[in-house]
Amino acid sequence: MSVSFVCPTCGNQDPQYIGYLKGKPYCRRCISFRGDEAEDSPLRPKNVILDLKYSLSPEQKAISDGVIENYRNGIDTLVYAVCGSGKTEISYGIIGECVAKGLHVGFALPRRDVVVELYWRLKAAFPHNKVVAVYGGHTEEKVGDIIILTTHQLYRYPKYFDLLVMDEIDAFPFKGSDVLVSLFRRSLRGHCVMMSATPSAKIRKEFSQKGHAILELHTRFHGKPIPVPKVSIAPLFIKYFSLLKRLNEYRKKGKPCFVFVPTVAKARSLFHFVSLFLMRGNFVSSKRAKRAEIIEAFRKGKYSYLITTAVLERGVTVKDIQVIVFGADSKIYDSAALIQISGRVGRKVGATDGDVIFLADKKTPSMEKAIKSIKRSNAFLPGVLRKHSRK
Ligand SMILES: [Zn+2]
Missing domain, CATH: 3.40.50.300 (P-loop containing nucleotide triphosphate hydrolases)
Structure with missing residues (x-):
């Protein structure tokens, strides 16, 4: 069966992902992507009135x-x-x-x-x-x-x-x-x-x-720099102590905090430990039921800290949030993940600054790279744009 087959859906031609049914080839790579397609009917020109709450910088x-x-x-x-x-x-x-x-x-x-x-x-x-x-x-x-x-x-x-x-x-x-x-x-x-x-x-x-x-x-819409992560190197026990101390300080100041951890199991176990000392917290992960409700309650101020896996790494904005990465030297954190996590802080007008703490046993190249990249962006002054294009 050496007939070359190219999948009409995904373009696959790797024989490893090609199966045969009654002698006819089919693609196994995109088999889960089957269903009704959208009707390709022409649209009419529309009246567009953009309703923006504030103007662009x-x-x-x-x-x-x-x-x-x-x-x-x-x-x-x-x-x-x-x-x-x-x-x-x-x-x-x-x-x-x-x-x-x-x-x-x-x-x-x-x-x-x-x-x-x-x-x-x-x-x-x-x-x-x-x-x-x-x-x-x-x-x-x-x-x-x-x-x-x-x-x-x-x-x-x-x-x-x-x-x-x-x-x-x-x-x-x-x-x-x-x-x-x-x-x-x-x-x-x-x-x-x-x-x-x-x-x-x-x-x-x-x-x-x-x-x-x-x-x-390179500039945020409010024109203020991105908070640069601070690295705190500490052996295991000190790391736990340091976490409790910081969470307690944020709680007193009324500042909510995300604690990022590398795994689902760690989210649960760390929460069990921290909750012995600090009330009003919770944890979320991709496996946690009612995740959306917990996040919503956190936004409303019901909890002072939330222990989380990568599920809150992107797309979440909470006013005056502080961030601790507990075990920032874990190999699951590449520099892009650390940049995204750091990017949760200081996003709102009126709360453009905050802490990003990398708690770790050692400093990794990913941590260094993330910090370097944030500093590089901050070095661009507002109004300076970079543009490369080729026609
Ligand atoms: Zn395919």
Whole structure:
């Protein structure tokens, strides 16, 4: 059976992932991506009235204009923007322009809880347009002026999107999934805008080629620097003591705190220990039931600390949050993860500063790299933009 077979869905031609049924080849790589596809009916030009609660900073505006210009010139853009820079708002300009022209607009994200959150934000920003959310278990309505979807659902939209915006391109499960990357390419018939605070070297290289551009934004929307992590090296017992001491101080000051830990088991065991000494805390992980309710209660001030795995690494904004990474030297933390975690702090106007503490037995190259990268971004003054593009 040496006939070469290329999967029409995901482009796979690796024989390892090709099965045979009654002598006919089929693709095993994308077999879980089967279901109704969206109807590719033309849209009409729409009236777009953008409703923003506050205006873009001059830096955001410049990047937003750059994205629009690139799109008009047929160039794909990577927006490389620090955590808390207001990446999402940067995409509103091009989204509005494409919706007004009646083009097919999609906004893809790897994780479903972020899809739901973004759905509400875009609904508020584009009150006169039809915004739909598409994710596992929520796929009845697939067509609208703006379609917010998980990267998983892209298989429903072959050669569909004139504009496809994608955030968190370096996040699981999109990161490292060849099939999702293939589905992303397949769903695009126009141009894309990729966004990340921590794009991989590979992606940056890809976007420095012809027909692509990188726009860098190093300032947060409020213009204040990103808090630089402080490293605290301590042996085991001292580490626990140091954690309790800091949590107690934050509690007295009324500052909420996230404690990041490398594993689900560690989240549970550390919580059992800390809760012996400090009341009003909880823990979350991907395995924890009622995670959303616990996070919501935390936001409302019911808890003073929350022990968490990587589930809160991205996309979460809590006013005046402090962050401790307990075991920052764990090998699960690469520099991108540490940058994202540090990026939780100081995001809100009126609370632009805060602590990021790396508690560890030793300093790792990832910790050093994360700190260096944050300092590098902070060295850019507001108003300085970097732009590389090739037509
Ligand atoms: Zn396939």
